[in-house]
Each structure stands twice: as structure tokens, then as C-alpha cells.
Amino acid sequence: MEGECKMSQVVVVIGDRLGKGHHVAKGVEAAGGKAIVISGVGADMRLGDVMDTENADIGISFCGSGGAGAITAQTKYGYPAHYGMRSVDEGITAINEGKKVLGFGFMDTEELGKRITEAYLKKVQG
Template structure:
């Protein structure tokens, strides 16, 4: 299946640290630019054929819920820890909604969990 493509949408236009973690784990990251980028997450995932989407906003939900409703991606949102994200991937979620958590560890561990679940090394 090749490299995991992860789209990152952050309400404040951030996400660069998570992207660095994605790439450290061998994935490819697309950071959606600009304010309210979380609301474009599903659109960019669909356009790019992404494997995984990560949304960040205060509540940890808006972008993930929008991607789920518009495109049917299985989503989990309102998360506040890396471990919750790993569990969501293991449950088959492809869109993950977090409160603001632009940390390299998050991107790296999510890609590692995705690769482990879907058999990519």
C-alpha cells in the first residue's frame, strides 16, 4: 500500500510538529494551511486519497465530525491524549479529532499504530 498519507487540519493553522512526527515514522503529511483548516480536513483527505486525518480545535471535534458527516470517514473526537488516538486507530477510525496537541510524538505514534494495524512496515 506504500506510504501512509496523513492530512492535518488545525483550527489555528498549525500542525507542523505533528507533521514532523508523521514523517519521522515514515509517513507523508499534508498540513492544511490557514485558519479553520480543521473544517477542510475531509475535503483535502478525499482530494488527496489520504489514509488518515487529524483534526485539532478547542473541543477536538468540529473538523472530525464534518469529515465523518460529509464523507463517511469513521471518526473519533474529543480526544486529549496520544494513547486515545492509538486506541481509535485500533478501533478502525480514520479521522481523529483532538484538542490542541501539536506534538511530534502524536504524529509519530499514530502512524506507527496505523502501520501496525494495516500491515505496513
């Protein structure tokens, strides 16, 4: 359509303390996003660096407390973050509040990736 604004693909970086995150990535991709999973143990601590390099729209961090990687990304790069989350709905609320980095306890599920990506797309597309 004439005058229609097409948004480029949403880029989501996933950093898991235990080197996981592949289920979340499947959900991101199912919602039409591009998932970048940081490999290796301690990946959550590199979340902000990879987000910066990849010019990512969202970063998702997983660790026991749900905070370390998100706090590091917020401190180092100034990304608005919400952490300590334990549910998908908390993540959706954070997206709607304009947060760019989401810190969760261990929740490597497709549902999380899909619903967070869908919420982000809904927010930016109006």
C-alpha cells in the same frame, strides 16, 4: 522477497483550527508517512475535503473541543471518526478500532504524529 506485499506510504492530512500542525507533521514523517498540513485558520473544517482529494489514510483534526473538523469529515464523507480526544493513547485506540479521522484538542506534538502513524502502519501490516 517473493510474494511480499509492499504498502504504499501512509498519507496523513492535518487540519488545525489555528493553522498549525507542523510538529505533528514532523512526527508523521519520522515514522515514514507523508504529512499534508492544511494551511490557514479554520483548516480543521477542510479536513475531509483534503482527505478526499489526496486519498488520505488518516486525518487529524485539532480545535478547542477536538471535534468540529472530525465531525464535519465524518458527516460529509462518511469517514469513521473519533473526537474529543486529549491524549496520544486515545488516538492509538481509535486507530486500532478502525477510525480514519481523529479529533483532538490542541496537541501539535511530534509524538502524536509519530505514534499515530506507527499504530496505523502496525495495524495495516498485521
